[in-house]
Amino acid sequence: MNRQTSDRLLVRLGVVGTALTLGGCAWDGPMTTLVPRSDFARDILHVYGIITWASVVIAVVVFGALAWVLLRFREKPGTPLPAQIHGHTLLEIGWTIAPALVLLVIAVPTIQVIFRTQAAPVAQALDVTVLGRQWWWEFRYPSLGVVTANELHLPAGRPVVLTLEGADVIHSFWVPQLGGKRDVIPGRVNRLTLIPDTPGEYWGQCAEFCGASHANMGMRVFVETPEAFERWLAAQRATPAEPPSGLAAEGKAIYTRSACVGCHTIRGVSAGVLGPDLTTFGGRTTIASGLLPNTLDTVTAWIRDPGAIKPGAKMPALGLTEAQARAVATYLAGLR
Numbered sequence: 001m002n003r004q005t006s007d008r009l010l011v012r013l014g015v016v017g018t019a020l021t022l023g024g025c026a027w028d029g030p031m032t033t034l035v036p037r038s039d040f041a042r043d044i045l046h047v048y049g050i051i052t053w054a055s056v057v058i059a060v061v062v063f064g065a066l067a068w069v070l071l072r073f074r075e076k077p078g079t080p081l082p083a084q085i086h087g088h089t090l091l092e093i094g095w096t097i098a099p100a101l102v103l104l105v106i107a108v109p110t111i112q113v114i115f116r117t118q119a120a121p122v123a124q125a126l127d128v129t130v131l132g133r134q135w136w137w138e139f140r141y142p143s144l145g146v147v148t149a150n151e152l153h154l155p156a157g158r159p160v161v162l163t164l165e166g167a168d169v170i171h172s173f174w175v176p177q178l179g180g181k182r183d184v185i186p187g188r189v190n191r192l193t194l195i196p197d198t199p200g201e202y203w204g205q206c207a208e209f210c211g212a213s214h215a216n217m218g219m220r221v222f223v224e225t226p227e228a229f230e231r232w233l234a235a236q237r238a239t240p241a242e243p244p245s246g247l248a249a250e251g252k253a254i255y256t257r258s259a260c261v262g263c264h265t266i267r268g269v270s271a272g273v274l275g276p277d278l279t280t281f282g283g284r285t286t287i288a289s290g291l292l293p294n295t296l297d298t299v300t301a302w303i304r305d306p307g308a309i310k311p312g313a314k315m316p317a318l319g320l321t322e323a324q325a326r327a328v329a330t331y332l333a334g335l336r
């Protein structure tokens, strides 16, 4: 390959690579930070905007000056060596002060936002305890007596205080459209205060490497109108409906005589604490922290072999047959 062909090949590869990379970008994907839906996320975007635009201005000035110097002082045949300068006090003062000003422009709004987002919670805030666990999230509403997993429900317009507690290793709570990320550290309590403002479904993700299934440790946040939130709450607190019948009854029998009861809570049935609370499992849209949709097929497959779906999952395969697992899945689907 001669020089010209290889240069052309490089340019083409560059163009294709850039196109593919840009093709992966989206302004409003589920993990966007550019479409904020809480006061916290808006504050962060504000700082991000300042820094981005400051960087654009600096880039234009620096690359413009560079281009000018390259063109203006290009070597031409017959031109003598230009005057050689050693040190220039004015210039040196200039490029010491300019970066200091840049840092000031970035530091002032950043520090303001740090203080605002660390402010003490207001009195009427809803408090939720978030427990990061390998590799799922537990959400407790101590003042409402509700415990759930992986899908957090919040009313729009009301301040919420998330108390972040680690159960095993360090995780990080991050729901880009609502704010974060903030570390979830065993043995210490972190807080995240925010006001979600728009009903919708928001995706979150553990943002601190925490082991085999860290990448599979997602979550969903459902911000709802106050009325819809009240309805969800009522469903969480309701006493279980009439006892299941048919396949679901079979499933319940299998559940209660298996090791499931040692790890899972179903209010009125079992009281395990190692795994997610399943009292209203049928009402969740996803399983295994946002990994799969909640359907009979996925839950059956999960019960048969969790590790095959989520590497390292802290739930063992208990050797149930396909039919037994499907019966249990049918029982769980009815818990709403």
Ligand SMILES: [Cu+2]
Residues within 6 Å of the ligand: 170, 171, 172, 206, 207, 208, 209, 210, 211, 214, 215, 217
């Ligand atoms: Cu993680």
